[in-house]
Amino acid sequence: MKKGSTIGLILLVAGIVIWLAYGLYLGFDEIMQAIDIITGFIAGLIILGLIVLIISIVFEQRRDTKKMKEEIKKEDLEP
Numbered sequence: 001m002k003k004g005s006t007i008g009l010i011l012l013v014a015g016i017v018i019w020l021a022y023g024l025y026l027g028f029d030e031i032m033q034a035i036d037i038i039t040g041f042i043a044g045l046i047i048l049g050l051i052v053l054i055i056s057i058v059f060e061q062r063r064d065t066k067k068m069k070e071e072i073k074k075e076d077l078e079p
Contacts, residue, residue, distance in 0.1 A: 006061070013054055 006058070009054075009058075
């Protein structure tokens, strides 16, 4: 991904997280009355899965970019 796409993805994710956190802050009492333990556990797993997915995508993109730069340098060095 290019820097603009990475920054856009980070801003998107940060905006969603802040929006959800603010919503939880405003309606924490109502949410806690409506959510039982199992539903909260499942929602936590989903959120954790999304976070792991996004982090793994970012690391994979960085690794691929680094590998591509190394391969291009090797090709440029050959006559």
